[in-house]
Amino acid sequence: METGNNIITANKLTKKFGDFKAVNEITFDVKKGEIFGFLGANGAGKSTAMKMLTGLLSPTSGEASVAGYDVFTQQEEIKKNIGYMSQKFSLYDDLTLLENIHFFGGIYGLSKEELKDRSNDMIQRLGLSDVSHKLLKEVPLGWKQKIAFSVATIHHPKVVFLDEPTGGVDPITRRQFWELIYEASDSGTTVFVTTHYMDEAEYCNRISMMVDGKIAGYGSPKELKKEFNADNMDEVFVKIARGENYTIK
Numbered sequence: 250m251e252t253g254n255n256i257i258t259a260n261k262l263t264k265k266f267g268d269f270k271a272v273n274e275i276t277f278d279v280k281k282g283e284i285f286g287f288l289g290a291n292g293a294g295k296s297t298a299m300k301m302l303t304g305l306l307s308p309t310s311g312e313a314s315v316a317g318y319d320v321f322t323q324q325e326e327i328k329k330n331i332g333y334m335s336q337k338f339s340l341y342d343d344l345t346l347l348e349n350i351h352f353f354g355g356i357y358g359l360s361k362e363e364l365k366d367r368s369n370d371m372i373q374r375l376g377l378s379d380v381s382h383k384l385l386k387e388v389p390l391g392w393k394q395k396i397a398f399s400v401a402t403i404h405h406p407k408v409v410f411l412d413e414p415t416g417g418v419d420p421i422t423r424r425q426f427w428e429l430i431y432e433a434s435d436s437g438t439t440v441f442v443t444t445h446y447m448d449e450a451e452y453c454n455r456i457s458m459m460v461d462g463k464i465a466g467y468g469s470p471k472e473l474k475k476e477f478n479a480d481n482m483d484e485v486f487v488k489i490a491r492g493e494n495y496t497i498k
């Protein structure tokens with residue numbers, strides 16, 4: 250079901266809890282290698298949509314595929330071909346940095362040799378050689394986030410899903426984290442990221458904004474700012490949340 254240049258496609262994808270439509274007929278696509286921002290206020294339906302796309306939750310109706318696999322029938326294949334990082338589901342505080350990398354790399358099915366090469370490379374790239382034997386709980390949150398991201402991409406997935414990856418850190422640390430996102434995107438990994446930070450929305454190639462289970466804005470930051478006659482993404486977000494009209498292209 251992978252179509253052309255798109256690595257994620259969703260067509261009228263819907264999730265109902267009882268009579269309540271948490272995700273209501275969303276239609277969008279994500280192109281290979283793109284950094285796609287998935288935005289929306291609390292409760293808009295982002296997590297529910299993301300759970301369906303990562304094979305954790307069965308949709309009610311519609312269609313969607315991720316990395317060529319169907320979200321209704323091929324959830325296990327999807328899980329093998331993606332990386333996932335969230336604030337809530339993270340690394341182990343009582344293992345060292347290196348142990349965490351080895352543990353999660355092992356889960357992703359890397360051989361001993363691959364694990365050794367990639368963990369050495371990762372530690373060097375992140376500039377963490379001197380602290381690789383420290384317990385995770387002893388290092389700052391910004392470092393943990395970088396390690397969590399690197400671990401989520403250690404098996405070179407086609408798509409990595411990031412659920413509010415930079416919560417709770419300062420703008421400079423967030424900017425450094427985004428350097429890693431750009432590197433992954435440059436090497437061909439598609440990045441699907443949720444965030445509450447509008448400066449981060451500016452860094453994405455394209456974004457979608459959800460309101461009450463529907464996609465209410467969809468396009469590049471430049472297109473959306475033009476469409477809503479706004480100077481920045483903050484303004485776009487406020488206008489969309491207030492329900493200003495928008496026609497999805």
Ligand SMILES: Nc1ncnc2c1ncn2[C@@H]1O[C@H](COP(=O)(O)OP(=O)(O)OP(=O)(O)O)[C@@H](O)[C@H]1O
Nearest residue numbers: 266269270271289290291292293294295296297298
């Ligand atoms: N298992 C469930 N059963 C019933 N309702 C649910 C369930 N999961 C989510 N919801 C509801 O669906 C709506 C969307 O929730 P969701 O967690 O997807 O939003 P979100 O955009 O990810 O918000 P946040 O940014 O706070 O995580 C909310 O009203 C939520 O209460």
